[in-house]
Amino acid sequence: MLAACVSRRAAFLERLPTNACAVLFSGREVRRNAENAHRFRPSSDFWFLTGFSEPDAVAVFTPGKDRRFTLFCRPRDRRAEVWSGHRTGLEGATELYGADQAFDVAELPKRLFELFNGCEEVHFLVGERSEYDELVGRTIAQLRRSERDGSRAPGRIVDLNRTLHELRVQKDEAAVLCLRKSCQVTVEAHVLAMRACVAGKREYEIEALIDYAFRRRNGLPGFQSIVASGKNATTLHYVSCNDELQAGQMFLADAGCELDGFTGDVTRSYPIPLAGQKASFSKEQRQLYDIVLDAQLAAIAAVRPGVTIEELHTLTCHRLASGLCALGLLPGDPASAVETGALLRFFPHRSNHFLGLDVHDAGRYFPGGEARPLLSGTVLTVEPGLYIQPDDALGPAWRGIGIRIEDDILITATGHEVLTADLPKQPEELLKLVGAGVTLFV
Numbered sequence: 392m393l394a395a396c397v398s399r400r401a402a403f404l405e406r407l408p409t410n411a412c413a414v415l416f417s418g419r420e421v422r423r424n425a426e427n428a429h430r431f432r433p434s435s436d437f438w439f440l441t442g443f444s445e446p447d448a449v450a451v452f453t454p455g456k457d458r459r460f461t462l463f464c465r466p467r468d469r470r471a472e473v474w475s476g477h478r479t480g481l482e483g484a485t486e487l488y489g490a491d492q493a494f495d496v497a498e499l500p501k502r503l504f505e506l507f508n509g510c511e512e513v514h515f516l517v518g519e520r521s522e523y524d525e526l527v528g529r530t531i532a533q534l535r536r537s538e539r540d541g542s543r544a545p546g547r548i549v550d551l552n553r554t555l556h557e558l559r560v561q562k563d564e565a566a567v568l569c570l571r572k573s574c575q576v577t578v579e580a581h582v583l584a585m586r587a588c589v590a591g592k593r594e595y596e597i598e599a600l601i602d603y604a605f606r607r608r609n610g611l612p613g614f615q616s617i618v619a620s621g622k623n624a625t626t627l628h629y630v631s632c633n634d635e636l637q638a639g640q641m642f643l644a645d646a647g648c649e650l651d652g653f654t655g656d657v658t659r660s661y662p663i664p665l666a667g668q669k670a671s672f673s674k675e676q677r678q679l680y681d682i683v684l685d686a687q688l689a690a691i692a693a694v695r696p697g698v699t700i701e702e703l704h705t706l707t708c709h710r711l712a713s714g715l716c717a718l719g720l721l722p723g724d725p726a727s728a729v730e731t732g733a734l735l736r737f738f739p740h741r742s743n744h745f746l747g748l749d750v751h752d753a754g755r756y757f758p759g760g761e762a763r764p765l766l767s768g769t770v771l772t773v774e775p776g777l778y779i780q781p782d783d784a785l786g787p788a789w790r791g792i793g794i795r796i797e798d799d800i801l802i803t804a805t806g807h808e809v810l811t812a813d814l815p816k817q818p819e820e821l822l823k824l825v826g827a828g829v830t831l832f833v
Contacts, residue, residue, distance in 0.1 A: 399563070400452070411455075415450045416520070435749050436555055465478050508534055515548055531545055555753075561768035574657075578813050584601055585661065586827045588826055612648070617629055625779065639673065643659075644659055658776075669826070672822075686710035687774070
């Protein structure tokens with residue numbers, strides 16, 4: 392990871408103008424309640440370039456100065472470390488993480504003044520946190536007021552979305568390796584969920600098994616897992632996970648493991664069986680499932696360099712609309728169902744997003760106002776779905792069915808690779824696993 396950060400920093404510094412500086416914050420611990428904090432996870436941008444995982448750290452890059460990488464962090468503190476664990480400290484920041492110089496983060500306001508001085512532009516993620524915006528703005532204002540003393544204030548702020556985030560779109564070898572591992576563990580977790588899915592269990596029991604599968608490989612959820620049964624599967628970001636699984640209803644699990652910062656993102660949907668019995672779709676469930684699977688397979692087949700996510704989404708929408716129109720669930724022809732927005736009743740979300748350090752990863756989808764062609768090294772999801780709300784005007788046999796099928800796709804030089812291909816989704820293969828029982832600690 393640290394070796395990859397060295398090359399990423401070099402590439403980032405090459406993208407920065409010589410007269411620029413860039414500042415990135417690792418973030419602060421967030422209080423959960425009382426004196427308890429949530430597990431800390433650094434900002435993805437900060438982690439991408441530094442590999443440094445402690446809170447209250449700041450990285451500053453100044454390509455036109457002798458020391459181009461400055462890291463601010465908490466100093467070693469024996470008493471604090473007894474309570475909260477080892478700190479890297481200033482020496483570790485240079486020796487282990489390659490900083491050209493390191494300072495106590497308490498010195499940040501003073502040192503930032505010095506680092507910004509003489510730079511013409513600051514590359515910064517505006518709006519991430521108001522306290523960071525205020526610090527950068529205050530530093531620039533102080534430099535402006537000191538210009539009679541020879542100081543020179545930056546005259547422009549540049550969004551990191553246009554510099555650093557573009558580097559994150561195409562994954563390097565280290566990132567692809569991390570994503571392969573995270574996708575492998577994600578597949579293991581979903582298999583465990585499938586095998587445990589039987590009527591009478593509660594959603595949180597399946598969620599616990601998914602978490603277990605992540606943690607046994609030293610991973611964590613890359614986002615809040617969606618574990619939904621019955622009508623709950625029609626809520627796109629359902630996270631309550633309290634209801635009991637009912638035989639014959641559909642079950643939807645959307646979860647991804649994060650390893651070394653990079654996360655998978657996979658969804659599978661399947662019917663809930665009675666314990667000891669084979670799972671089976673109702674006629675309506677199977678019809679909708681086949682439509683979603685057809686759309687996903689068609690979209691995946693179209694993934695290759697040069698295709699845009701917009702083209703993939705359009706293809707997905709037309710395949711879904713065609714299936715729904717053939718069943719009589721949408722009136723008219725598929726093209727009009729897409730163009731008029733009628734499809735949104737059953738498919739309200741986009742069918743793809745970038746994947747990497749963030750589940751909805753960095754990168755502009757329409758740089759310069761045009762849909763971007765996909766490049767080799769990009770990783771994205773393909774995730775069509777159909778959702779019949781519990782109060783929909785369709786008959787009761789259709790209501791409350793939510794189906795989404797999602798896989799993670801790496802764009803290669805000649806086409807694509809499905810990183811999550813080992814997870815079943817063909818109906819008969821899928822149904823053999825659902826409710827088959829689990830064995831832990833193997």
